Amino acid sequence: MSAPILEIRDLRVWFGNPPDRVDAVKGVDLTVARGESFGLVGESGSGKSTILRALAGLAPTWSGTITVDGESLRGTRRSPAFHRRVQMVFQDPYASLHPRHTVDRVLSETLRLQGMDDIDRRIGKLLDDVGLGRGFRFRYPHQLSGGQRQRVAVARALAGEPALLLLDEPTSALDVSVQAEILNLLADLRVERGLTYVMVSHDLAVIGHLCQRLAVMQGGLIVDQLTADDLRAGRADSAYTRELIAASRSYAGREA
Template identity: 60%
Template sequence: MSTVLSVQNMSVRFDEFLALDDVSLDVQQGESFGLVGESGSGKSTLLRAVAGLNAFESGRLAVDGKDYTGKRRDQDFYRTVQMVFQDPYGSLHPRQTVDRLLLEPLVIHGFGDVDQRIARALDEVGLGSGFRFRFSHQLSGGQRQRIAIARALIVEPKILLLDEPTSALDASIQAEVLNLLEQARKDRGLTFIMVSHDLAVISHMCDRLAVMRMGKMVETMPVDALRRREVKADYTRELMLASEGFRRK
């Protein structure tokens, strides 16, 4: 299995605050990798630095064998890497129809057969063609997040960055969206890097995980070790106890 995402010694600073401190991470093709930690631990900052939304002052980034250290992200990068954000209300333009939201990335990346691709994208996320010409304010939170996922998948990426993709949704909808994502990963051979505060979600969705605290990696482990409570760091043990809904399996 080849490495599709490599982060080496990455640091991110906001004014005097060191948000990410010498972080290294390798993710294999087809893997689902989780990032957990308390608020402010640096997990979302790491995801945004990979996506190009935060600049990193030191370190290296390679995606799909191409080095992006100190370089502006290009069109190939954004075709390879897509991101789904936490807030389905803030990530969709309120004055654009679903059709326009899905058409824009296809035009940017030069895809043809746009009608068929939009119809297929809506079907893949469990929404029919009846949603195509609705505005985002006419949709529920779960439907909006499905559209956000469809928009990310429509350009056929290899890597999906998922920043708490279900935390803003009702519990009954969360499971549906997580199952949708897992099915898309299997069908497309996608690689996931998923941020969550919920160890139960990570345990369900991921193969490996890294625990973060104060901008640093505390430890990395297979999810099976988490389920068996075979953790090394005291902080990870505390996180397990504090995580609501986490149960030993």
């Protein structure tokens, strides 16, 4: 069995200093296998996005151990090799793209930063891979729909040919019909490219659609870990997770 691509042990993340210190993550252990799609779910403030930020070097104060593809992370500095292996897709596809940069500029600058050659061909392939096509190459973000902007964000994340994508609520700003399109795209890309995903969402249905395993967070702690099959069957150890599942099913029933 190959070594996991991500191992987290006793991760603690906090903000501020006493007496105003806020402990956002309170001792989390996680292991994600190479090629797996793993979900982190919970209410706002549960600590799920903070874990991704600690991984990406965006959380200034944390302790514990984080190992990505054999590299042990320290503080907020990340090596060039880390940024080739790990990329992040954010929640808001408009805010994450420069409003005065065309799609071509966004992708070409990213490819050059990652040390890639044959830029012209690679841009065309990236646009094809995310279902946009080359006609979108010289458009600006304001000329794109929300779903199209998120496809550009995914293409940018893929430019350096990473192994691990961190997905922070990547569909929550999109209409429901567009959400499904982006989730299906991500599912296809994971298989085609052998990617590993760690995905954060407050929506159990979204996590169940894309992820094989998930951890449920509450108050900075993991209160449950279960498979997608467990989720669909309503099997959970904690009362909190069972309540989340029941609430999700009730909401889905009202929507139908």
